[in-house]
Amino acid sequence: MSLNWTSYVDTDSSVEHDRLLLLQQLFDGDSEKLLERAGLAPGWRCLEVGAGAGSVARILADRAGATNVTATDLDTTLLAPLAESGVRVLRHDVTTDEAPGEFDLIHTRLVLEHVTQRDLALRRMVSWLAPGGVLVVEAAAPMPEMSSDPTVGRALAALSDQLRRSVGTDRTWARTLPVPLEQAGLVDCTAEGHIIPARGGSPFAHWMIETHRLVEQDVVSNGTLTAAELAHTFAAYTNRLSSTTRG
Known part of the structure; x- marks a missing residue:
């Protein structure tokens, strides 16, 4: 039986909310540094793919302005506070749904390794970038x-x-970066990792x-x-x- 990540999580559960809060505590600092290095600035049109509980989308909103940010996920239950702050929240499948717009920066964290059609997802995200746009991918191995x-x-x-x-999770996929980014049509790609x-x-x-x-x-x-x-x-x-x- 083919499932997706939402088959394992109950976003109405306090346990899942707490698990996502731990994830944010662990990784938000690094994510924010990556976004700074990408040049994130006021007015940038930003897309967060797989927004989870919304912490990175909030960072984007703080830097670029809430109305410039779109946050998507297969389940948007935990993203209601973002919508109230002015962020555009969409229930969206990165592999099948229509383009949510054109963006100066697209970010995704701990998502693509769990997407069976990750190469397709990458190509689609690249096509949503404005000229000169930046894609930031964080993945775990x-x-x-x-x-x-x-x-x-x-x-x-x-x-x-x-x-x-x-x-369809591939626990080794992150180790192949940045090659998949280049194959998706991006240039000036880099990759780094830490244990x-x-x-x-x-x-x-x-x-x-x-x-x-x-x-x-x-x-x-x-x-x-x-x-x-x-x-x-x-x-x-x-x-x-x-x-x-x-x-």
């Missing part, structure tokens, strides 16, 4: 092979494999626990991981003395 705890490594691999089989250790008790480890919980029933029921292995993984992510995995 979990590395279970680098885990200091073999059980945690197996759990991360199980999470990645479940998402690959059900959603984040999921130290036990850290916000990142907590986010990893909540992300694992999205698929825990599936990976246990299909035999990819045992309940005991999953419990061990959650304990390792909770233990402040642990350094368990990297992403």
Whole structure:
């Protein structure tokens, strides 16, 4: 059965809202720096693809002006406050729906690795850029092979494999950048990366626990991981003395 990411999350749930707040806490600082380096300025027409709970769209609105920002997602439940502030909010599928406009800057974070037709999505976003426009793509590449705890490594691999089989997630796609950007027609492309250790008790480890919980029933029921292995993984992510995995 073919699913998409929204099949695993309940945006009406406080648990999912809290998970997204953790994500924002972890990554908003880096996202803001990338947008600054891209030259984001007042008046720029901006598009946030896969806006989630809306934190990056709020950064765009603060810098470019709320009425210049469009925020899209497959589920816009958590984006109502943005609409009230003047941001244009659209329920939108980046692979199939009509172009939402022409933009000076398009940003997407932790989205394309979960999109089966990611090359198509990239080409479509490039076509929505105004001349001289900028596309900023942030993607994650979990590395279970680098885990200091073999059980945690197996759990991360199980999470990645479940998402690959059900959603089409490619946990290695981020490592191919910037080649996909160039193939989509962009020029002057660059890529950089950094490794984040999921130290036990850290916000990142907590986010990893909540992300694992999205698929825990599936990976246990299909035999990819045992309940005991999953419990061990959650304990390792909770233990402040642990350094368990990297992403």
